[in-house]
Amino acid sequence: MAVSLAALVVTAFWVMLPAYVPNNAAVLAGGGRPIDGGRTWDGRRILGDGKTWRGTAAGTLAGMVLAVVLNVLEPSVSGLVGIDLPTFPLAAGFGLALGAMLGDIGASFLKRRSGRERGAAFPGLDQLDFVVGALVFAFVAAPAWFTATFTLPVLVVVLVMTPILHVVTNVGAYLLGLKNEPW
Ligand code: CTP
Ligand code: K
Ligand code: MG
Numbered sequence: 358m359a360v361s362l363a364a365l366v367v368t369a370f371w372v373m374l375p376a377y378v379p380n381n382a383a384v385l386a387g388g389g390r391p392i393d394g395g396r397t398w399d400g401r402r403i404l405g406d407g408k409t410w411r412g413t414a415a416g417t418l419a420g421m422v423l424a425v426v427l428n429v430l431e432p433s434v435s436g437l438v439g440i441d442l443p444t445f446p447l448a449a450g451f452g453l454a455l456g457a458m459l460g461d462i463g464a465s466f467l468k469r470r471s472g473r474e475r476g477a478a479f480p481g482l483d484q485l486d487f488v489v490g491a492l493v494f495a496f497v498a499a500p501a502w503f504t505a506t507f508t509l510p511v512l513v514v515v516l517v518m519t520p521i522l523h524v525v526t527n528v529g530a531y532l533l534g535l536k537n538e539p540w
Contacts, residue, residue, distance in 0.1 A: 364440050369514040371434075371442050372506055375424040375450050376457040376491035377519075379416030381526065383458065384535055386415030392462070404465045405475040413458050420454025421447075443506045452498030453491045460490020478540045484520035 389411040393403035424445035427434075435442045445453075464486035468479050492515075496503040507515070524540075531539035 364438075365510050365514045366518065367438055367440055368442060369511050369518055371427070372511065373453070373488075373491070373515055373519065374427060375420040375445060375453040376487060376495075377522070377526075378423050379420040379454050379457045380461055380487055381416075381530070382419035383409075383412035383416035383461075384530060386419075387412035398469075401469045401472065402475075403469065404462060405469055407475045408462050408465050413462070416458045417451075417454045420457060421450045424450025424453070443502075446499055446502050449495055449499040449502045449506075452495035452503075456491040456494025456498075457487040458490070459494065460487040463490065476538050478538070480540075483540050484523045485516075488515065488519045 387407070387409050389409050391404065391406045392408045392410055392413065393405070396403050424447075428444045431442055431444050464479065464482050465475075467482065468477060471479075473479060492503075492507070492512075495507075527536060528539045530536040
């Protein structure tokens with residue numbers, strides 16, 4: 358039981374890596390022209406200055422490159438941890454990475470509609486927006502891979518583990534001075 362839970366956690370973390378990296382890469386690469394071009398809707402920004410073309414492109418690319426790197430490392434890592442970890446078809450890496458970015462952008466849209474300024478916290482949404490986006494887009498982009506990879510136990514572990522990891526990495530990025538807010 359203990360062994361299989363550890364295997365589930367390792368598998369869940371591995372398959373979600375191409376979705377975890379994009380938002381962090383966007384923080385490092387962000388800046389430049391906002392996606393909404395500064396436009397407003399009902400007096401509020403459509404998305405805000407925190408969602409840029411450069412950050413979105415860099416984040417998506419980073420997630421896809423990571424998926425390719427993980428494919429190369431898979432035999433060694435699988436041998437090391439004693440689990441047959443999945444590899445990532447290009448469509449799967451693309452779906453996970455772009456989906457993570459679009460989930461986060463969708464959340465900013467909802468934050469602006471509910472009157473929250475750029476950087477405001479939206480507990481719950483902040484921790485899960487990119488997971489939901491990544492899962493939906495991975496399913497659409499690579500359905501056979503998705504259903505074979507995201508078994509129900511893996512999905513449950515992803516949904517429990519991701520918010521915890523999100524809090525830890527964002528507090529870390531804040532303490533390192535990379536982010537303006539610790540969420
Ligand atoms: N970022 C970006 N493009 C994205 C996502 C993030 O350029 N698609 C960069 C921005 O510099 C952003 C930073 O990463 O400020 C932190 O991301 P996030 O916390 O998602 O944005 P916020 O600035 O907090 O804005 P929002 O309230 O809309 O989430
Ligand atoms: K966010
Ligand atoms: Mg933020």
